[in-house]
């Protein structure tokens with residue numbers, strides 16, 4: 001792992017080294033990237049952020065760009081803007097800052113991105129053999145500013161960094177051995193300088209981290225330009241670029257580095273200093289032009305006096321409605337001030353004081369949290385009453401008809417249906433109801449990606465546990481016993497039957513999660529070298545099935561307790577997959593089936609440290625060097641500040657604990673497994689791929 005060179009976790013050290021990073025504390029900073037390298041680089045310097053990978057498809061027409069770096073910068077911009085636009089609609093929150101990046105490799109006039117397959121990797125690596133090439137990372141920082149009318153202002157700062165890398169002559173054997181390691185597949189140019197690919201490199205001129213995917217030094221300089229070095233200059237012209245939100249392509253007005261528009265030549269004068277290029281990498285500030293809009297008077301944070309706006313990088317300014325459909329062009333005169341002459345972001349509600357009126361977004365957030373349990377329970381109840389199944393079969397029923405079908409009161413049903421409409425689960429038209437797309441795909445009990453079983457588990461098991469949360473926190477252990485003993489007596493009458501039913505319900509919940517998350521986990525890494533896998537605690541085999549679908553040459557043995565293996569037969573048609581087989585056994589006591597890849601999905605978080613080490617030692621004992629271990633869990637942020645999903649789950653866990661990717665890495669390393677790749681999938685489960693040393 002390349003992060004051995006970056007171990008700054010001490011916050012004080014980070015602050016002293018880079019006061020700008022600490023200025024972002026308390027802001028919702030979002031990394032619009034699925035790249036584990038970028039995540040790690042930024043985490044290692046103490047930046048707190050959420051990861052929301054961009055859905056922007058990297059398909060811009062390269063021939064339209066004069067220089068390769070313009071392509072990288074434009075792609076980075078589109079990645080960041082896509083997330084900035086999506087979050088208010090899909091995540092119901094507006095980020096303060098979104099960071100997008102794109103790394104490309106260029107050689108002999110060609111732009112190399114991530115290889116699509118092994119032959120593409122071969123084509124790329126052989127074109128790099130024995131030559132010097134350039135690695136460019138384009139970075140876009142989008143600063144979002146939510147206005148009172150719920151529109152969002154965006155400002156964009158973008159730049160790029162170039163690093164030169166020289167490869168040694170690569171023999172055919174070496175090339176294929178490297179390709180077969182699987183490392184090239186998710187990396188620009190088909191290599192990872194931070195890992196095995198480092199062995200191919202003769203020299204690097206410039207920022208090493210730029211090659212790995214993020215020019216940290218240049219980024220920090222840009223942040224410090226934003227926050228520390230603003231100059232007030234009323235005679236500067238504003239460079240304003242208006243972006244159309246309807247398409248992916250912006251319309252450039254001045255110096256936007258979009259197709260065929262020269263970047264440097266149209267800069268105009270700028271009083272903002274260019275970042276110094278202390279290293280031999282070229283640094284280019286493609287966008288940073290101060291502007292001032294006369295007539296804009298803003299209050300300085302914490303002060304009553306009014307100051308003129310001095311905008312630092314009023315480069316792109318656009319506004320959009322939060323429904324994301326409409327955008328209106330704005331001229332710079334209407335641009336709201338964002339940064340004071342001291343470089344501080346200026347809030348609209350200027351005075352931040354304990355007794356001042358609460359901010360609207362704070363009230364909204366607290367309201368959401370207070371009502372969260374009501375929303376969950378409304379969803380659970382509608383799912384339990386099979387409202388979504390019913391409205392799938394018979395769309396357009398009114399409340400009375402639904403009430404009759406689900407055998408409930410009309411009044412209560414109507415309230416429930418209306419609540420479901422407000423939560424985006426149902427749509428209503430002239431007082432009749434139908435499913436939204438979300439309900440159709442995730443809430444119907446027979447949908448391919450149904451979460452119905454998991455919702456039932458939440459309602460039956462987790463809901464009662466959470467109602468005892470206070471005791472759990474006071475006593476420091478799960479309240480499972482209390483919950484069971486509170487159940488009506490007749491539910492405990494036939495212990496076997498109930499435990500079987502409970503098992504099936506639990507298996508169904510795990511089955512749902514595995515079906516929804518399975519593909520993201522199974523396709524997270526190139527596993528083509530593994531032919532036999534064993535899914536330890538693989539339950540119904542749903543995850544195993546996804547692995548066989550994703551890897552045509554692989555067969556998977558599901559190893560789980562005898563009772564589970566027996567019941568798994570009920571989860572047809574999984575058993576019709578002849579590359580998935582079931583072996584009954586206890587992984588703490590019995591011999592593990594032989595395989596060259598072991599899968600541990602949602603297992604480790606639930607185990608005590610002692611059990612965890614027993615299991616990992618057993619796996620390590622049967623693994624030969626080169627064997628793989630694929631771990632799938634929710635990975636906590638390194639500073640344990642998120643994601644909430646993982647931290648909330650910990651509140652009802654009985655034995656185990658939630659960990660960050662690094663914590664898992666360290667744990668696995670102690671059993672001889674070296675982490676090769678980590679993937680935050682943006683699905684229900686993340687994934688880590690390790691190799692036995």
Ligand SMILES: Cc1cn([C@H]2C[C@H](O)[C@@H](COP(=O)(O)OP(=O)(O)OP(=O)(O)O)O2)c(=O)[nH]c1=O
Nearest residue numbers: 033034035102103187188191192193211212213
């Ligand atoms: C050249 C090189 C690239 N890379 C990686 C960095 C990037 O993750 C990747 C280039 O692909 P990108 O498209 O820049 O990024 P990504 O697809 O990984 O993530 P996202 O689009 O969500 O932001 O290649 C290395 O890890 N090491 C290297 O030596």
